[in-house]
Amino acid sequence: MSWYNKIFAVFLCCIFLQGCGFQPLHGNVTAxxxxxxxxRNMSIANIPERNGQMLRNALIDRFYGGAMPSAAPRYRLEITxxxxxxxxxxxxxxxxxxxMQLRSSARLDLIDTQAEEEQKIVMRRYLRTLNSYNVLESQFATLTAAQQAREAGLNELADQAATELALYFSRRRP
Structure with missing residues (x-):
């Protein structure tokens, strides 16, 4: 295939992808x-323990982006x-x-607080991450590596939650 044909094929692919409604899944989902x-029309329920607090803070950073959430949110996000x-x-x-390998998992429930049914769960997803770290001779280095793996896992859970919710809201639109 000549150089010209390759460029033409890439150009055609771009046109077809744009025409079919393709949207990147792993781009900036909050754009x-x-x-x-x-x-911003969603409240994030408290999550127990320190890991829950760290996950909730990561979700707040992703969802609100420095803006204030709604005073009367329609949805409530619960991570259990x-x-x-x-x-x-x-x-x-x-x-x-x-x-060592560190597995983190959580259940995400999106609840419509304004639905006719009380506490109507409109979306439920299970989130999972897998991280690993080295166990070193230095106890401090091992504890630091474990903490970094834990934080990375919680950030990955927050990213998965943001992706799942962005997909839900984009598909729900008329």
Whole structure:
């Protein structure tokens, strides 16, 4: 295939993708103004424990973007069943662990507070992340690596929640 034909094929693909309504899934999911308005029309319920507090703060950063949430929100976002599980990955012959895997999971419920039914769940998703870190000789370095893996996992959960909610709100529009 000649150079000219390759450029022409890429150009045609771009035209067809634009014409079919293609929207990037992993781009900036909060860039759409109406989606941002829906995010601000949602309250985020408290999540118990320190990891829940960190996850809630990450969600606030993604959804409100420095703006104030609505005074009377239509939706309430509840994150429940936030769990964290550690598994040994790298085990040496002398039974010492050199690598750990950290699994984080949560359940996301979006509740329509203005629905005719009381507490109507309009969307439920299960979120999961997987991170790992090295177990080093230095206890401080290992604790720091574990904390960074935990924070990365919570940020990934917040990103997944933002993507799921953006998809829900974009599909719900007339």
């Amino acid at each position: 759409d103004r109406s989606t941002m308005a829906e995010f 069943h936030l769990q964290e599980e550690s598994t040994s990955l790298g085990v040496q012959k002398d039974a010492t662990v050199t690598r």
